[in-house]
Each structure stands twice: as structure tokens, then as C-alpha cells.
Amino acid sequence: RTVRVWLKRDSGQYWPSIYHAMPSPCSCMSFNPETRRLSIGLDNGTISEFILSEDYNKMTLVKSYQAHQSRVIMILFVLEMEWVLSTGQDKHFTWHCSESGQRLGGYRTSAGACGLQFDVETRHVFVGDHSGQVTILKLEQESCSLVTTFKGHTGGVTALCWDPIQRVLFSGSSDHSIIMWDIGGRKGTAIELQGHNDKVQSLSYAHHTRQLISCGADGGIVVWNMDVERQETPEWLDSDSCQKCDQPFFWNFKQMWDSKKIGLRQHHCRKCGKAVCGKCSSKRSSIPLMGFEFEVRVCDSCHESITDEERAPTATFHDSKHNIVHVHFDATRGWLLTSGTDKVIKLWDMTPVVS
Numbered sequence: 001r002t003v004r005v006w007l008k009r010d011s012g013q014y015w016p017s018i019y020h021a022m023p024s025p026c027s028c029m030s031f032n033p034e035t036r037r038l039s040i041g042l043d044n045g046t047i048s049e050f051i052l053s054e055d056y057n058k059m060t061l062v063k064s065y066q067a068h069q070s071r072v073i074m075i076l077f078v079l080e081m082e083w084v085l086s087t088g089q090d091k092h093f094t095w096h097c098s099e100s101g102q103r104l105g106g107y108r109t110s111a112g113a114c115g116l117q118f119d120v121e122t123r124h125v126f127v128g129d130h131s132g133q134v135t136i137l138k139l140e141q142e143s144c145s146l147v148t149t150f151k152g153h154t155g156g157v158t159a160l161c162w163d164p165i166q167r168v169l170f171s172g173s174s175d176h177s178i179i180m181w182d183i184g185g186r187k188g189t190a191i192e193l194q195g196h197n198d199k200v201q202s203l204s205y206a207h208h209t210r211q212l213i214s215c216g217a218d219g220g221i222v223v224w225n226m227d228v229e230r231q232e233t234p235e236w237l238d239s240d241s242c243q244k245c246d247q248p249f250f251w252n253f254k255q256m257w258d259s260k261k262i263g264l265r266q267h268h269c270r271k272c273g274k275a276v277c278g279k280c281s282s283k284r285s286s287i288p289l290m291g292f293e294f295e296v297r298v299c300d301s302c303h304e305s306i307t308d309e310e311r312a313p314t315a316t317f318h319d320s321k322h323n324i325v326h327v328h329f330d331a332t333r334g335w336l337l338t339s340g341t342d343k344v345i346k347l348w349d350m351t352p353v354v355s
Contacts, residue, residue, distance in 0.1 A: 001025050003040060005056050006345075014347075017057045022048065030075040037062075037098075039084060041072025047086060049098070063101045067094050074116040083139075085125060087113035093127050095139065104142050109135060115160035115171065128157030128171055134181070152179045152190055161203035161212070168226075170212055172200030178214055178291075180226070191230045193291040195222040195315055204329035204336070206354050213354070215324035215338060222293075223353050224315045231290050234273030239266075244280035244299060269299035271306070288314040316353050320346065329354075 003026060005018040024042040031038050036052040045068035050059040068088030076085040084096045093113060094106040115128025127135045132153035137144045155175030162169055167184025176196045182189040198218035205212055210227040240252040248255035250263030264277040271287055276299045283303035284295040293315050322340035329336050334351035
């Protein structure tokens with residue numbers, strides 16, 4: 001139930017300057033360094049707003065919003081609009097005026113939302129939820145309208161990250177994958193990134209170098225180079241027999257009877273998407289430009305066509321040694337802050353890899 005502000009002392013160590021107790025456990029927060037406004041979401045659905053003093057040794061309560069009926073999941077403070085956006089466990093997205101404290105509107109999502117991003121220029125808000133979809137809403141001063149929904153994950157969306165310059169949205173999921181949605185291109189392009197062995201917990205983006213930083217429950221910190229020409233993964237094709245050797249799959253009774261052959265299990269080549277048997281897809285290869293940094297199943301002909309240059313990694317991997325639940329990247333200093341389920345906060349110098 002506490003909020004702490006840590007300051008770096010002359011010794012080089014960080015020590016808490018403020019130890020503030022809240023009426024309910026804290027679930028999320030948002031800090032704006034320009035106004036020193038700290039918005040804290042609580043388990044009881046309340047958002048409490050504080051102003052921090054210039055020396056960060058005092059925090060003064062400004063106002064509270066009863067934004068949700070249950071735990072607040074995410075908060076965004078939009079300085080340009082003077083809006084406080086939030087999502088809650090009650091399956092609602094709401095936004096308030098930070099000046100008056102008045103509720104401006106809300107929208108009910110299909111499942112509990114845990115990802116939230118906002119584009120100031122177009123007033124579009126992106127909400128990711130546990131069903132695996134991303135909902136895009138257009139916000140007006142006191143109303144909102146549904147623009148569209150994206151569906152690409154097989155697990156719940158756990159994190160969102162928005163690049164307003166390239167107009168690209170990144171979504172991380174409990175299905176271990178990240179999807180890059182090219183909204184600015186208006187072609188419906190969606191690039192999949194596979195680099196974690198457990199659910200993706202948090203995303204951050206370095207705009208100046210076009211590098212995406214993803215952290216997961218596997219303890220991995222992955223730095224993705226997004227300044228390369230990436231390729232969409234193909235859709236998996238349907239077939240009753242192997243599209244390479246024509247051997248029947250195990251449900252194709254007619255062909256099994258006619259050819260007097262036992263049916264085989266169906267697999268798919270990750271590069272061409274063809275339905276193949278295990279014998280015709282015995283090889284494995286990484287395909288970094290398609291987002292596969294780990295080795296995946298490919299058919300034999302695709303394996304021969306992939307060059308060593310195409311296998312060159314487009315991401316670097318680092319072990320944080322804790323289950324990361326939140327990450328924040330400071331692009332001005334190249335510092336990354338991670339917090340984990342072990343209640344430990346770690347500060348990383350990312351300048352060797354984010355540059």
C-alpha cells in the first residue's frame with residue numbers, strides 16, 4: 001500500500017525520500033516529469049493524483065477519481081488534452097478531465113483490459129484485453145466511437161507500445177509473441193516477432209534508433225531492430241495430403257484406402273505456410289526477418305533457399321535474472337528500469353545495445 005520515491009544520493013546509492021501509505025493496495029501508476037504529476041491506480045478502483053515537490057521530497061494530494069468498480073489496471077496522463085485515461089478489472093475504459101476531475105466518458109471492453117496507448121494527433125486510443133484483441137477507439141471531448149478491432153494473438157494482450165512517428169502499434173501477449181501492426185501504411189500489414197519462451201510482460205520503444213525492447217516472464221530482455229525490412233508470416237494452408245510428397249494425412253481415409261498407406265501427421269512450414277509431413281519438414285532454421293529468432297520448422301526446399309545472410313539475427317538477448325512485470329525506458333540516458341515479481345527494481349545501462 002506504499003508509494004516510494006527513490007533519489008540517488010552522493011554515495012551513488014538510491015534511497016527513498018518519500019514513503020507514502022495509500023488507503024488501498026497500489027496497482028499501477030503514471031508519472032509526468034513536466035508537471036511532476038503522479039497518478040496512482042488502486043485496487044478499490046480509485047485514481048489518486050499527487051503533485052511532487054521540485055526536490056521530490058514531498059507529495060501533495062490534488063484530487064481523486066472514482067474511475068472504476070474494481071482494480072485499476074493501467075493509467076495514462078495526456079498533458080496535451082489534460083486527460084487521464086484508465087482501464088480497470090471491471091472491463092471498462094474511462095477518461096477524465098484532469099483539471100475538473102469530471103468523468104468525460106467510457107467504453108466497455110469484451111474482456112479485462114491490460115494494455116493502453118494513446119495517439120495525441122488523431123485522438124485514437126488503443127486498448128488490449130485478455131481475449132487477445134486490440135480495440136481502437138476515437139475519442140472526442142465527451143464521447144467515443146469504435147474504429148476497429150485487431151485480432152491476431154492466441155492469448156491475452158499483456159502490453160501495448162505505440163510509435164507515433166512510424167505509426168506502428170506493438171502488442172505483446174501471453175502467447176509469447178509480439179505483433180507489429182502497421183497502421184500508418186494502411187495495408188493491414190502485421191509482422192510477428194517470436195523471441196520469448198514465456199508471456200511477454202512489458203514493451204518499450206526507442207524512437208530515435210527504432211529499437212523495440214520487450215521483457216517477459218522468462219526473465220529475458222530482447223532488443224529488436226525494427227529498422228529492417230521485415231516480412232509477414234504466411235497464412236497456413238489447408239490440405240488433406242502433404243503438399244510436397246502427396247502422402248495422405250491421418251484424417252484422409254479415402255486416399256489412405258486407395259493408396260494403401262498409413263496417414264501422417266500434418267505440420268506447416270513457417271516460411272511458405274504449406275501443409276507438409278514430418279519427413280518433408282525435417283529441418284529447422286531461424287528466420288529473423290519473419291520474426292523467428294529461434295529455430296522453427298521449415299520444409300526441406302525452403303531450408304535450402306534460406307541464406308546465411310537471412311539467418312543473421314535482428315535482435316539481441318539479455319538475461320535479467322528475474323520475472324519482469326514492468327519496464328520503463330529513459331531514451332535520454334539510455335537507462336532501462338525493470339521491476340519483477342521478486343519485488344526487486346533493477347536499473348540497466350542499455351547504451352551498448354540501444355544506439
